[in-house]
Amino acid sequence: MVAAAQVYKDPSVGRDNKLPQLLDSAAGHFRTEGYAAASMRDIAARAGMKAGSMYYYFASKEDLLVAVHEEGIRRITDAVSSALLDTLDPWQRLQAAMSAHLDALLDGGDYAQVVVRELPRGDAAARRRLIALRDEYEFIFHRLVDELPLAPDAPRRHLRLMLLGAMNWTQNWYRPEGDSPRDIAEAFVDLIRKGENI
Amino acid sequence: MVAAAQVYKDPSVGRDNKLPQLLDSAAGHFRTEGYAAASMRDIAARAGMKAGSMYYYFASKEDLLVAVHEEGIRRITDAVSSALLDTLDPWQRLQAAMSAHLDALLDGGDYAQVVVRELPRGDAAARRRLIALRDEYEFIFHRLVDELPLAPDAPRRHLRLMLLGAMNWTQNWYRPEGDSPRDIAEAFVDLIRKGENI
DNA sequence: GTCTATAGCAAGATAGAC
């Protein structure tokens, strides 16, 4: 478990902390406009402050993106972990995790979507940090796939990558009026289980 | 078939046309830096001209992105269509198409990667145009999945979306020193065919 | 902690010469 490094100043142990609004606003703007096109002025405005004031919390725009990622990964991890608590059957566990993952991604607000779409391209160190965080999360699926009762030589790695890819791509076609995240998870698992006999 | 609208001025019927270099340069910069962060000056420089000169070919940066998309989709479509020419078995056809798609995406240069990663967020009309083009391409996979010998009530739409998502996501984990695009396509198709019995 | 004010810069796009 990687220690949660603090890239921001959090005065919150006292009252009146605007850090949450700031992160919410940043997540929203990063999602809708993309990291590069979102402006610090707009982010500050939606959080109820002026652009200059944000630099009390964050030293740079990139640090703000890192903080949004960390919060996003924390939320997805929590959601998926909870979903696994009272399920034992390996296939059901996989499906429950996928359902929670899709729920966080598709109906869970801005953070998760930023995690999937907006990896920083500039600072290599920040990028590596976030990839490490994401890998740590995805290790949950590593374990879930390992638990499946498949042949010993089954290509489990490709199965994991296929499922994660299929899930993370859903934001490109998902419509709230169509199938729910739960429906999608069920369909994906069924497709894998039944094979040619579907 | 949507008519290929001309968003750029192409004086090429004569000689000395720098449009190809311009598109190559734009595709390269869009891929490595992202659309928003790429600068017209840098794009022009790699194409051997000054920033102002590009506006002879394109009226705006967004038009340049549209042109790169069109070329990218044309290339992937050609690659996949060729791969299907002399294959008849439905599963083999699917695998051949996936192999060609992955090849274009992972080893095929900058254009295809831009198509997958850089949908314009600003101009809604341009965005719709490009999504329509992509949908038209993906219809190839619609047909391929329809041809598969599956149960009549199989969730073919989810199968198509799962495969396209899994493929397009590979750019996030593919490494040239690992499995080839062809290997990945084979693994994905096997996973679908064999189901629980893998 | 938040403000105002602004430094400092890079971007997209245009005008007109050649």
Place this chain on the structure above:
DNA sequence: GTCTATCTTGCTATAGAC
């Protein structure tokens, strides 16, 4: 067709008052 020169705008980030 390509150039130089430049307009205009918007950005991140900083400084210092309160």
